[in-house]
Amino acid sequence: MRTSWPNKFYKELSGRLPALACVPYLLALFFTACSGGDPYAWTGTQNSISGMVAPLNPVVSLASGMSRRVSSASLGPNAACPTATANLYALNPAGERILPAMQSVPVKADGTYTFTNIRRNGVIVRKVNQLPEATYVVDVVGCNTGYARILTATDKQDITWGSTLVTYVTGTANSTSAVGMSPAKLESLYAALQPQADFPSAYSALSTNPALSNQFQQSFGAAPVVLEDASPMLVEINVPAKMREGDTALLSLNAVQWNAAYARGYRWELDGVPFSHASSYSYTPSANSQGSHTLTVSWGYSDGTGDIDPLKPYRQRSFPLVIEDNLKATPPTFAAVPPYVNSTLVNLRLNTGAALSQCASFSGLAITEDYPIAPANPAAYTITCSQSPTQDISYALQGAVGDHLIYLWAIDASGNISGTPTTALVRYDNAVPTINIASPTALSAPFQSSVTVSGTCDALSGDITFTGDTTPAAALVACSAGSFSHTFNLSAGDGSKTITATQTNIYGTVGTASVTITKDATPPTVTLATIAPNFTN
Known part of the structure; x- marks a missing residue:
């Protein structure tokens, strides 16, 4: 052990002048004390x-x-x-x-x-x-x-x-x-x-x-x-102060510990959420991670998975990280499924993408109807992505019968609203297709085995479905230029036979017509009686 000059000098002096060993003057002069300097x-x-x-x-x-x-x-x-x-x-x-x-x-x-x-x-x-x-x-x-x-x-x-x-x-x-x-x-x-x-x-x-x-x-x-x-000594750490959404930056930490058998563990966190347990990690901010954040890295003894063992000493450092809002909020494409409805309730199908990839740039979605201006109130953006690759949501039309254009808007974590919406057209009509069976009628004479049914139909509503007491029991007949005609074999047995025609338009509305006729395939029975001759004179 080396000795400083004041101590050495004091020891020599006290050996020569023991009576002065504790004099305050000497304490001040030589910066030491009796109890040991x-x-x-x-x-x-x-x-x-x-x-x-x-x-x-x-x-x-x-x-x-x-x-x-x-x-x-x-x-x-x-x-x-x-x-x-x-x-x-x-x-x-x-x-x-x-x-x-x-x-x-x-x-x-x-x-x-x-x-x-x-x-x-x-x-x-x-x-x-x-x-x-x-x-x-x-x-x-x-x-x-x-x-x-x-x-x-x-x-x-x-x-x-x-x-x-x-x-x-x-x-x-x-x-x-x-x-x-x-x-x-x-x-x-x-x-x-x-x-x-x-x-x-x-x-x-x-x-x-x-x-x-x-x-x-x-x-x-x-x-x-x-x-x-003991927790490792930090040698070098690389953390950017600023990043851009979608751009990748390397986060790295190099720490050493004197013991060669020491197994190091790491934990990287963004705002308290862990995202890596490696000493270095290529981090890419998502499209909706703009704003001010806290990046925290901890290092210490590994728990066996690469994470730090919280029961042993570890070190931690936090850094402010600003992520630039360079990827704007973009709503996903969507469509009304089906696009034609006969009531105000509409099913909208969002294309959320694999692993919700099409929802990465925003926090919430809002809908406007026939109004191409985004809601200014963030509270209106209540729709969130939860299913992939598509997600169905229900929407109730506000307008009357007719065509309606639905706008979908997005808002990000900083409150920035998408400048361009995605859109889908919905056609709403509750009109019922008009279908009429003109022949036969209920007053028609009985039929023996078959009957030809004809009438008028809605030319815009497609084919007609016939069901009833026929063989086969159902048939699809074309509506041609607003009319139809088809011959049916009646089902077995005499008696009343009902035939029903239905036609569904593109809005899902169903028109119906039916007729009840009589089948009589049994021939009449003729009986001849013998009359005894009556002879008179």
């Missing part, structure tokens, strides 16, 4: 924060004063990670990083970083032996790697695998313990873990060394095992 407190005079990122420097100084070269994966950033960036964050009372970063600087080629003008950027530098006024963290990210350190001073804030491992406590349920943590305690842990050149070695030393494990437990209120489930 904070050798790593900030002096309050520097206006920069600097340090070296050991994993990004080819030569790492060890606690023993020796130096050794690490693996090729730890080459300087110009060779291995030219995009490495150091980010300075303040921690809130919950131990979470306050966004955005107070300052971001590139890591230099030799693996060092320096934040300048820190006071102007809001960093509160505390005086020696005072409790922290704020707690700060430096994250170094880039090239799918992440390292960190909870700051203990303004200079020599070297970032190692050990400091990173300790800083992962901010991603656990014990994150609050990192706020206001004694710099001396942190420095003690950092120094003990400094010789370790990778995360497994650092964790092994922290968890298997009883003294270190106990020190960690006392500092953060939990055993080092909590670090195994």
Whole structure:
């Protein structure tokens, strides 16, 4: 453990002048106290924060004063990670990083970083032996790697695998313990873990060394095992601030965790509705998603399905997202089925499309009849899509008998109404087809086996259906130029026989005519009587 000059000077002085060890004058002069000073407190005079990122420097100084070269994966950033960036964050009372970063600087080629003008950027530098006024963290990210350190001073804030491992406590349920943590305690842990050149070695030393494990437990209120489930450190996140309806943009998040066995899970949500559990996702806003939204991404331990396990620590960030209303509300095409009706009730069939694809641009539909102006009141748009590929809805005509043009309008989630409607023509008529059987009549003489039926009909209403006491019992006869004639075989047996003719027009209205005749196919019986001769004289 290194010792700051005020502490060292005080120790030397108190050895020579023990009677003055607790004199207030000395406390003020040397910034320390009888109960023990904070050798790593900030002096309050520097206006920069600097340090070296050991994993990004080819030569790492060890606690023993020796130096050794690490693996090729730890080459300087110009060779291995030219995009490495150091980010300075303040921690809130919950131990979470306050966004955005107070300052971001590139890591230099030799693996060092320096934040300048820190006071102007809001960093509160505390005086020696005072409790922290704020707690700060430096994250170094880039090239799918992440390292960190909870700051203990303004200079020599070297970032190692050990400091990173300790800083992962901010991603656990014990994150609050990192706020206001004694710099001396942190420095003690950092120094003990400094010789370790990778995360497994650092964790092994922290968890298997009883003294270190106990020190960690006392500092953060939990055993080092909590670090195994610590939420991953964010390396990079890509979220657009604006999008267009129907256009695709890539949403991506890259987060790392020190434990190679850690299984990461993700959850992307738009206004609280999840839509992906992948680290990256090509998102296409629907045609009715315009307006201001909140895009939220969470990352942590996977629950086995790719989603985050809510019972383990996870991190979350939310972003405002504005989606441009570039795809206007467009109502689906529709038709009256059938288009001819004999009452005011009409069945309208909407072409909603596969998976309601033709309903994607709007929230509701409204109908006007013989009126080509859309309703201005959003409350009028009560029709919604629920069935695919077609959906039938009932509509009651408001007008009288005749042709009516039905207009269908759409409104989107922002209240924008379609400028162009879709239309369908409905023809309404309740007139009954006129059909008359002129021959035979009820007064006609009995028929023996067949009868020819003739009369007049509605030339616009199509064929005539005959039913009754005939063989066969039904027949379809054409209405030709307003008249008809057809010969029927009467059903078996003598007596009354009824024949009925019906004709249905295009509106579904039915006209009917019938006649009852008599069948008598039994010949008369003739009987001859013998008369005895009567002879007289």
